[in-house]
Structures are given as C-alpha cells and as structure tokens.
Amino acid sequence: MRTSPSGGGRAAVICGLGAWLPPRAVGNDELAARIDTSDEWIRSRTGIRTRHFVSPGMPTSRLATEAGARALASAGLETVDAVVLATTTPDRPCPATAPLVAHRLGLTGRPAFDVSAVCTGFLYALSTASGLIAAGSADSVLVIGADAFSTIVDPEERSTAVVFGDGAGAVVLRAGESAEPGAVGRVELGADGSLTDLITVRAGGSETRSTDVPPTRADAHFSMAGQEVFAHAVTRMAEASRTALADAGWRTEEVDRLVGHQANARILHAVGEQLDVPRDRIVIHLDKVGNTAAASIPLALAHGQSAGELLPGARVVLTAFGGGATWGATALTWPSLRTV
Numbered sequence: 001m002r003t004s005p006s007g008g009g010r011a012a013v014i015c016g017l018g019a020w021l022p023p024r025a026v027g028n029d030e031l032a033a034r035i036d037t038s039d040e041w042i043r044s045r046t047g048i049r050t051r052h053f054v055s056p057g058m059p060t061s062r063l064a065t066e067a068g069a070r071a072l073a074s075a076g077l078e079t080v081d082a083v084v085l086a087t088t089t090p091d092r093p094c095p096a097t098a099p100l101v102a103h104r105l106g107l108t109g110r111p112a113f114d115v116s117a118v119c120t121g122f123l124y125a126l127s128t129a130s131g132l133i134a135a136g137s138a139d140s141v142l143v144i145g146a147d148a149f150s151t152i153v154d155p156e157e158r159s160t161a162v163v164f165g166d167g168a169g170a171v172v173l174r175a176g177e178s179a180e181p182g183a184v185g186r187v188e189l190g191a192d193g194s195l196t197d198l199i200t201v202r203a204g205g206s207e208t209r210s211t212d213v214p215p216t217r218a219d220a221h222f223s224m225a226g227q228e229v230f231a232h233a234v235t236r237m238a239e240a241s242r243t244a245l246a247d248a249g250w251r252t253e254e255v256d257r258l259v260g261h262q263a264n265a266r267i268l269h270a271v272g273e274q275l276d277v278p279r280d281r282i283v284i285h286l287d288k289v290g291n292t293a294a295a296s297i298p299l300a301l302a303h304g305q306s307a308g309e310l311l312p313g314a315r316v317v318l319t320a321f322g323g324g325a326t327w328g329a330t331a332l333t334w335p336s337l338r339t340v
C-alpha cells in the first residue's frame with residue numbers, strides 16, 4: 001500500500017529527534033554466563049555486542065516519555081497536537097500507553113494512541129502521523145517508537161534472549177512543505193497475516209484468554225522463527241526500499257545512508273547487496289543496542305545524527321520488517337536538527 005501524506009504542497013517535516021536507553025547495559029559475556037551462548041556466536045551471527053534492559057518496575061511508558069521529552073526539546077517545542085506511540089510492549093494490555101505518555105509530557109487533552117506493527121511500528125506510526133498533518137487534523141505530532149522486549153522474551157531461551165534490547169526513540173513532525181529537507185513523503189507499507197506465527201506471543205490475548213487452558217511457558221513468551229524471518233526480512237525490506245526510491249526519483253547510487261531495522265547486521269548487509277548500497281552507507285547501531293523493535297529506527301537515526309553519519313541534505317532510506325508480518329520503507333532528505 002502506498003500512502004501519500006504530502007498530497008499537494010503540505011507535508012509533515014521532521015523537526016526534532018530524541019532517544020533514550022535504560023541505564024542497565026548488558027554485554028554478551030553477561031548473557032553467556034547465564035545461558036548456553038557465547039560472545040563469539042552472538043557477534044558473528046548478529047553483530048550485537050551489548051544491549052540495554054529495563055530495571056524491575058520500569059515500563060515502556062518511561063522509555064517513551066524520556067525519548068519524547070528529548071525530541072520535543074530538540075524541536076524547541078513544549079507542545080504538539082497529537083502523540084502516536086509505536087509499541088508491542090505496552091504498559092498494560094488495556095488501555096493504550098500513549099495517553100499516559102502524553103500526560104507525563106504535559107500534553108493532557110491531546111489525542112494520543114498506540115500503533116502496533118512490531119518492528120515496523122515506527123514506520124506505520126510515521127505514516128499515520130504524516131497523514132494527520134496532511135489532512136489538517138494536526139499541525140505537529142510527536143511520533144515515538146518504544147519497546148521493552150526484555151519483558152516478553154524468555155530469559156532462558158537463547159535464540160531470542162540474546163538479540164533483543166530495550167529503548168525508545170522519537171521524532172517531532174511539523175506541518176511544512178513537501179520540498180523541504182525532512183519532509184516525509186510516501187511511506188510504502190505492507191502486511192501478510194499468513195505469517196502471523198513467525199513472530200508472536202501466543203498467549204495473553206483474546207485467543208487464549210477465551211479458553212480456560214493456562215498458557216505454557218513457551219506460549220507466554222515471545223517466539224520467532226529466526227531463519228524464515230531472516231529471508232522474508234531481506235526480501236521485503238529490499239522491495240519496499242526500491243519502491244520508496246522510485247517514489248523519490250532517486251537512483252540507488254544517490255542514497256547516502258540506508259537506515260534499516262536493526263535486527264541483524266547480516267540482514268542489513270544482504271539488503272544493501274540487493275539494492276547495491278555499499279556497506280559504508282548502511283547505518284549500524286545494533287552492536288550497541290540489539291534489536292529494539294519499534295525503537296530501532298529512531299534510535300538508529302539518533303545515533304547516525306550524533307555520530308555525524310546523517311548530515312543535513314543526506315538522502316536517506318528508512319526500511320523495516322517485523323511481526324504481522326509487516327514491512328515498510330520511505331525516502332527522505334535529512335534535515336538540520338538540534339541534538340539534545
């Protein structure tokens with residue numbers, strides 16, 4: 001599906017960027033001391049060296065509020081017209097987490113809602129927020145991606161426990177012109193529900209709660225069919241990126257930075273190969289944070305900005321693949337932003 005938030009001249013423009021990681025850093029060796037894995041396996045199979053975990057009692061709303069506050073400061077704004085939060089690990093199954101985050105940011109009364117598209121969540125939220133601005137429903141929107149996957153993975157299950165980390169990233173969108181740097185153009189989005197079982201937490205929703213059968217330990221935790229997901233992720237992110245490039249009218253050699261969902265360095269390199277984007281143009285942040293699901297892209301953007309990899313005027317492609325299955329991509333020219 002293609003959404004065209006820019007319509008005529010009015011478009012959502014990125015004007016603020018913020019990120020936050022919970023303080024507790026967990027290196028590969030710490031995990032290897034507890035489960036049957038090794039620093040060598042994790043680094044060679046994924047590229048991850050360390051990740052951050054929430055401490056007991058620290059919910060996703062805390063991550064989202066911290067990142068949101070930083071994005072507002074970066075934009076130089078104290079208020080926005082709406083808050084959209086992408087997350088798969090809400091504080092509670094009901095209600096959504098975004099209203100609480102908005103309240104804590106001093107935005108009580110503004111519309112605030114969650115978007116659930118797992119690791120593609122940030123791109124779905126970005127598209128939704130852009131649409132609010134294009135339709136004139138809002139002149140500014142705070143878009144947050146926040147997840148605490150350490151709260152849903154089984155800490156004893158080595159295939160998932162080593163790949164995920166917790167964190168949050170956020171951007172502020174303001175109404176502007178489609179030709180401006182930072183304008184969010186078409187967001188190419190897709191989904192295939194026949195792949196629901198590939199990335200899932202089976203228990204805890206209406207499917208199991210409508211029965212009296214208590215969930216097994218495996219069903220109560222996150223599971224992922226790693227190799228199958230790997231193959232779909234490469235194909236879908238490359239396809240969606242090609243569409244985003246065609247929409248923007250850019251050739252692949254004109255791409256300055258590819259910012260893909262940070263699940264696995266091997267996946268990002270394979271996407272780069274399919275697109276002919278060389279490795280030195282691929283933003284890699286997963287070594288420091290692991291797979292942070294909906295937070296992955298805004299955290300990588302914040303890393304790219306502070307590391308000087310994303311310079312004003314750079315041609316950037318964002319792409320993601322996640323549970324659902326869902327996928328997406330968009331192309332934009334990087335704006336000049338204040339780092340906080």
Ligand code: UT7
Nearest residue numbers: 037038041045119158159162226227229230233263264322
């Ligand atoms: O975020 C949403 C999208 N997610 C993704 O895109 C993730 C895509 N998938 C992946 O990144 C990779 O599939 C993983 C990192 C999850 C796994 O890497 P893999 O190279 O696909 O490993 P595998 O699952 O095929 O397992 C290979 C071997 C197995 O042992 P045998 O059967 O060959 O003896 C596993 O039991 O590695 C074993 N293994 C481990 N060994 C040490 C699995 N996890 C671990 C581990 N440490 N943590």
